[in-house]
Ligand SMILES: Nc1ncnc2c1ncn2[C@@H]1O[C@H](COP(=O)(O)OP(=O)(O)OP(=O)(O)O)[C@@H](O)[C@H]1O
């Protein structure tokens with residue numbers, strides 16, 4: 001098999017268990033510095049125009065902004081979507097500039113994105129997909145290509161029995177039917193089912209930093225409650241107590257289930273205002289124009 | 301068969317000429333029970349047809365290497381033989397000198413069958429006829445015979461079906477297969493008999509390269525149910541050109557699966573046809589995995605009400621493999637139904653063509669036909685043509701057709717990436733998933749797993765993926 005990963009630091013990374021740290025590792029869990037991003041399809045158009053954001057251990061940050069303000073682009077850029085190019089800036093995580101890493105390496109370093117529009121993988125069952133993902137995640141950066149050999153336990157494969165128990169328990173927590181595991185990834189899923197599958201993956205992969213891109217959109221009250229439960233179950237678990245969250249949303253209601261430490265307002269690819277949870281209610285009441293006017297008034 | 305000899309005489313070099321044919325006819329005259337079910341006059345007529353008929357189809361693409369009008373027949377020999385072997389070919393590692401015949405596939409549980417090494421039928425020692433008897437021991441009523449034996453005994457069920465389903469006069473390669481027929485099998489599952497395990501027909505490549513011309517006839521009686529598994533395994537660079545005829549009785553069901561894992565340089569040209577009586581169902585399953593060139597015609601004729609044909613086929617061309625697949629369902633009366641699903645992929649310099657035909661004739665009212673084919677290209681030099689054709693002459697029918705040709709879904713690769721799955725592994729999962737709709741229809745879990753692992757090995761061997 002060929003690999004098309006080309007980032008320059010990868011060979012160095014692959015060769016060692018301990019990540020090569022380029023930056024001092026401090027308390028900040030995730031540090032986004034002056035991030036500028038263009039889509040490859042339209043390189044002249046800057047979608048993110050300098051994002052600065054620091055999310056510390058255990059914190060929940062919410063990002064709100066109009067349609068098209070650049071929220072998903074930020075999530076994609078953090079995970080390394082091949083359709084976008086970072087023209088300036090860096091993102092430091094565990095002492096590394098993760099922008100140099102392929103998406104799978106970022107994931108194996110503990111990052112996770114719950115997609116706004118999850119992708120279908122026809123013919124691949126949820127169970128096989130998750131088992132492969134879990135094996136990759138558990139092995140971290142130990143092996144450069146991340147390939148697993150399920151028949152070879154010494155190569156880090158999770159035992160089938162252990163996996164079955166884990167997926168069954170996690171699906172029960174999310175009130176997912178057992179038949180879900182045999183279905184093909186996101187194929188023919190309803191909007192709500194797709195969001196629940198994202199939460200199932202998050203709960204099983206136990207990331208250290210999770211971005212939820214409108215996970216609350218299109219969910220009924222019960223599903224919203226179960227998203228809240230899965231986030232909180234993770235936060236209150238031993239592995240998850242330091243997890244950081246970036247919650248992209250249009251609605252303050254998700255923040256009732258997952259209280260945010262800080263709320264950021266994004267307009268045209270910039271964070272123009274940050275504040276406490278009350279900012280979310282303010283937006284709902286007054287709309288984005290009020291923020292825009294206020295920012296315009298103070299910045300001239 | 302010690303290699304290259306017929307009963308002590310050196311086997312003639314094969315060329316599709318009268319000279320080879322006359323040698324073959326002379327040999328068969330002295331060796332009753334060899335060959336197949338064709339008489340000398342028919343062989344000569346068939347060779348004349350072969351010479352007269354045009355080669356099928358133009359070259360599908362620029363990268364296509366083979367010209368059917370000028371296939372080289374170098375270093376091939378023609379033989380027809382029988383040989384005793386000490387152990388059941390299904391028990392252990394089958395014919396010891398056929399590399400590739402130790403394939404785990406040959407140990408699949410089965411309801412019996414026949415094994416050919418090249419055009420040599422392998423018998424279980426000691427008695428000449430132990431093999432078919434042992435093979436059919438699970439149900440004494442089932443007949444599994446070398447075609448020559450069944451023809452020699454003028455088995456009534458064979459005589460009713462032979463040459464009635466595939467018209468060998470219609471195609472250059474079926475004419476060639478008839479002229480030089482040198483092995484074959486007759487499978488008969490009587491009325492009402494339901495077999496749980498497959499009957500296996502194994503064609504293993506002989507170490508020295510042979511021209512092999514099998515003719516298989518399968519008759520499934522009224523209300524009977526059976527699975528036939530045709531396997532191609534082994535080494536060598538054989539040229540295998542054959543005919544399969546399947547007759548499915550009233551309310552009967554036949555699953556006919558082909559798992560083609562012939563040697564790297566093998567060329568295989570097969571025409572397989574089925575006919576279904578009232579409420580009879582045929583399900584073709586085809587996995588073209590090996591060989592250098594495979595041309596397959598998969599046909600079904602539904603000429604009694606309630607008949608149903610399913611065809612599920614896949615190929616994955618790596619290296620310089622070429623596969624040419626033509627499927628056809630002919631709805632002559634209604635109501636009859638058919639469902640065709642094809643998944644093909646190619647990488648490296650792999651070349652493929654799929655031609656899918658559905659004909660619904662004027663009397664086929666109330667029929668329902670569906671044809672779906674999807675192709676996946678994994679490298680820039682790989683090529684797959686997809687040419688579906690629906691011809692509908694009846695009213696009040698349902699016909700569906702859909703086709704796609706695409707490359708790897710980058711969004712799916714990214715999605716898997718965000719779950720920690722490296723590109724190469726994601727590519728493997730996505731590609732295997734692409735074939736799953738066809739694999740899922742194969743008639744047993746063991747067979748499905750076998751096809752999955754074979755595809756997985758092909759992915760490992762491919763040099764360019766998702767370029
Ligand atoms: N690949 C691309 N090519 C061209 N334009 C793009 C591309 N991706 C995003 N954009 C544009 O960038 C802007 C930001 O898109 P993005 O998806 O990040 O918005 P968003 O804030 O997530 O919106 P929503 O609330 O609707 O989800 C939009 O105007 C969008 O059309």
Ligand SMILES: [Mg+2]
Pocket residue numbers: 071072073116213
């Ligand atoms: Mg968005």
